[in-house]
Amino acid sequence: MRIYRLAASASLAITLGSIILSLVIGTATPAWLATMWYPPDEIVGKSPLVPVLGGLLLLGLVNSWMLWQVLRGPAPTAVPMGRAATGLRLLLYVNVLWLLIPSFLPGLVETVIGLALWVPALVLLTVVLTGSGRPFRLALLLLGLVEPAISLASGLADDSKLQLFVSPAYRATLMAVGVATFVVMVMLLLAQRRDGRWSRVTLLVGLGTFASAFLVELVDGLTRGSTIESIAEAMDVLYVVWLARTAHELNREPRQKAPLRVPTAVAAVGAVLLLMVVGPEGGPRLTYTWQSDQLLDCWAWSEPPRVADIPAHERDRAYLCSVSKPDRYVSDQELLGKGRDACTRFAAGEPVKARPALLALLCPEVIGRKYPDLLLSSAQIDQQQAEKENIEREQLAREARKEDALCRDPWPALRTRFQATASYYDWDAQPYGIWDPEADTEEDSEVIWNAESFDTLGTSGQLALIFTPSQDWATCVTAKALRSAPPPLRRKGWDEVVEADIVSDSGHLVMQMLSASKVRFPNLARSGPGIYRLRLYTRPGEDLILIYPAKRAA
Template structure:
């Protein structure tokens, strides 16, 4: 018995024995080690025993067939082989051995070894095959190098890989390039004529294996059967071995043109049905311009819909879909657009609609604009209108404040000084107004006043004085006068309170905070420079009179 037959029979006998042993001991571990070549995981123990052993037995049969094909002796050469063909056969067999030997090396090392075997083999294959033009072989080489480049970038850069391979589109492009490369390799083998129909059919079968794995994954949802199905992807290894085995014709030999490989009708039907089961019906079709990435980052992350004037015309449907789509509802883009158009029609007819007009403006701005013209403005126009409104409001407040200031009168006109001012102050929320040293940090003084807060009208601490006025719906007229010496006594009649306190000015500048919206500027109240000042407050309903003068030593 030849070696390939003996190895295949021996392996299948061992696999069958491991399955029987698994039935006896009630565990799939022996059969798993023999057929999968690595220890089973926890999911194997939780899966039903009979289906797992049945899949492992089928896998053992497939592996035995693989050994039969791989260990066959090369076909007899029709003539002396060239150097390129001999090196190509060596690289193909080395690649087969590398794929069959379990490896526990780091990912980067495995990637480098795999590429070191496959890339030179691909280059030599483009040199060895005949019957294809130079442009065809160059295109074959370029398509074949896309996947190795992606693998190198993925192994070297990990998460920081280039953008073209980091997004799903880049991964899809690399996968498509690999499929195109395989198709071109099989076409080149068929044109060359030295490879048998069986080898070409095995190569065609490599296309079905990914769909088989995807189908099993969709039906079993990540169970143990999926791992078994992935392990059955040995057609690629068999194709490499048969390609190396039948590389037996010298380049100067006239290639024969075999009959085109014919796939049985039953195989074609089964493959088509499997493909349809994997792809499934498109229950939620997407418009071409709304293709979404895995993270959904092509939609705007905002709580309000964008303004129609800010979106180009060709992007408005997409903006509408991004605003109304919800991740927990599977509704096709066409259905959403159709509902929006129907709402526009009802809105134009005066019927009530549940959709917000700001959203419908993205689909039918001419309809929404008749009743809501403000929705057709751009963000810049809205911001400009808001700025103009704020400016008008500020000017209105200044006019009202100037009118209030004009109604205020000096309560002690006989005491005249150039350093005085009068303004109106509104105390809507019980907040006091203050006098403080312009260059001092009065935060500590403010904390002291508020910590010891009482019902006093005047509160002073260090370089800060706060004047509390009773809450009322009208303005308080505040007059402050800075004097060089103590003023004469003023009759208390007509005043509710007269209080005094000392305030310190380290910089020689005591300022009154701005009271009125008209921005009345009070003078410097420290006429004598740095030092201690006496602050006297006369107050009655609606009127405050403040006198500031140097304190006696």
């Protein structure tokens, strides 16, 4: 038995067996795998079983017929074939193989491989075909290259956003590609008929590609997202059969007829189709507005752009981008007319609904009389904000220096070069801390904050937090680093005296900057790495911190 008969018979037998198995076990999975050649999704399991199996049976018959046609291979050579015809036959069979084998490559790679196989085949077709004039074949080649060029450009471009906001020019391009593909297929069938090598069945299969494409689109529109849609798309194999039959019958001898020329009627129809693609606009628009190919730029603004940041020749477009709604079509001229009318009424002192920041894009001289800040550029606004923040920082620093000057050392008899005093404002009820700067104190912080109870001093590992009571005046904080335990200090006059251990693995303990005057405290770990004792004396408006090695304190 010939291989194509064996393959078609085996495919049909597998299809029937899988459908019977699906009926027995009550699920379409076996039949789906045998006919669709990939696992089913959740939608298949939710669809009625009998209609799905009916569609899969029809698909199995189509697949068997396709295998019969494709696996017949090249017919014996009846007449000597030139290099072009031999190369064309090989390329056509490679195209068939590429279309039938499932691919899991990235989309752009698949597009490049498909074009690398089809474009040379198209070129050789225009060379091999006889009975058609040179202008006809040149037009066929040029139109045939339109769809591959657009496909490659779309694959190289990042069109994920364009799928959300498709411009009229983009839609017109897609329609033009569809028309070009239709015209190319018609011209190929006309050239094949004029050549005489291909049978009527091959030409009918080629014509059937139009019917199958229309059927797939019809089913897609009626049953979008359903199982029937997937089955209908899988039946679109007439193009593969046409390629195989075209390669199979290349061995015949062409008929010698007068060259085929493009009829006037065909040219007229092509011109009409192009006019239909271009078509009139639904409403007047300007070429530089939000409806142009650069429409994505319009949605880059969360707020209207400042007029000083936009060149004068682009302000109309910036206004249209800011006021246009993608779900509501209003012509550009109407939007601009309403905006300029609002400018006139604003100049006359009449109330308007439009935001002044938007109208400033159309009439800055009118809006600037009442809102001069709207005419400033973003750089000027940032500069003003920076100057305001600098003034506020300087004011805070001056106030902090005054507060620092009022603070006094509460234990002046205990002097050390490693001490500092600064004022601290506890506006947001946040503690100030002492820690090892080279340690990861995140876990220590969690331990302190998650403790069941703590009063003024909380310590864990290499972190200590001092919780000064919230108040409306500054707290004077004095920290002293000692080499040994200090003598006892009378508790009289202090509300609380607490002690705790703190660890320094790196030999450094730092206190955060407390004052806006940027008073810096020295390294509080004078004896290097080890365990230190931290003693805190506190009363309203004053904290005294003593840090010394714990081993010497013992």
